[in-house]
Amino acid sequence: MQLEYFQLIDRITDLNLVKQTITVEAQVPQHNTIFEGHFPGYPIMPGVLLIESMAQTSGWLLLALMKFERMPFLAAVKEAKMRGFVSPGELLTVQASILHEGSGYAMTEAKVSVGGKLRSNATITFSHVPFPNQDLRGHMDAVARRIGLPQAVVP
Amino acid sequence: MSSTFDQVATIIAETCDIPRDTITPESHAIDDLGIDSLDFLDIAFAIDKAFGIKLPLEKWTQEVNDGKATTEQYFVLKNLSARIDELVAAKSA
Numbered sequence A: 001m002q003l004e005y006f007q008l009i010d011r012i013t014d015l016n017l018v019k020q021t022i023t024v025e026a027q028v029p030q031h032n033t034i035f036e037g038h039f040p041g042y043p044i045m046p047g048v049l050l051i052e053s054m055a056q057t058s059g060w061l062l063l064a065l066m067k068f069e070r071m072p073f074l075a076a077v078k079e080a081k082m083r084g085f086v087s088p089g090e091l092l093t094v095q096a097s098i099l100h101e102g103s104g105y106a107m108t109e110a111k112v113s114v115g116g117k118l119r120s121n122a123t124i125t126f127s128h129v130p131f132p133n134q135d136l137r138g139h140m141d142a143v144a145r146r147i148g149l150p151q152a153v154v155p
Numbered sequence B: 001m002s003s004t005f006d007q008v009a010t011i012i013a014e015t016c017d018i019p020r021d022t023i024t025p026e027s028h029a030i031d032d033l034g035i036d037s038l039d040f041l042d043i044a045f046a047i048d049k050a051f052g053i054k055l056p057l058e059k060w061t062q063e064v065n066d067g068k069a070t071t072e073q074y075f076v077l078k079n080l081s082a083r084i085d086e087l088v089a090a091k092s093a
Helices: A033-037 A047-065 A134-146 B004-016 B037-051 B057-065 B071-075 B077-092
Strands: A011-016 A021-027 A070-082 A091-101 A105-114 A117-130
Touching (some): A021 A047, A047 A070, A117 B037, B004 B037, B037 B077, B071 B077
Antiparallel strands (some): A070 A117
């Protein structure tokens, strides 16, 4: 997890394009300036970052399903629930599945677990468009390789 | 069995918290009911699920942006309902 670069996903551990599901891991850093303010003396992972981890996980699933021809952008978050604290150093397992594939948009259901216990879940809506430029496409390809997206999925 | 318009109006009322009795077949989803594009995604989702179709929102938006169609053709509810009926018919054909 590289919070400074807003890259919350470390590795993809499972991707099933038939079932339209993905599982990733994300290691919460032991030390980060975010925890100095959230909260002093009682560091916990901000809920918005748990939501972002679910959004990024969903995004990788959508990218794979759309064969990297389109880029999903976060549009809405519904029913986001923070069910338990996440502390520095914990290993997150983030899972997402497709709830609906519409025309130009998609909805996912995602959840964050630690050690098998649910900590957060949400229903997330994305709009998706053709990649706006090659720079972004190249960046996403590079990140895809880093986090272990199966290369067969990246055209 | 309720008409397509009735189902669409109920979906809009419930999704966007708009009084059902203010929604008519002549209502324009955007101009009259004030539904924005993001809220319309929720409506499209509910319509897709209810009718087992996929509203071609991207195609419609492109046609409007290109000047090949007007928003009235797709977003006045009687017209939207007619499009839904066409999609349902095409699916079962």
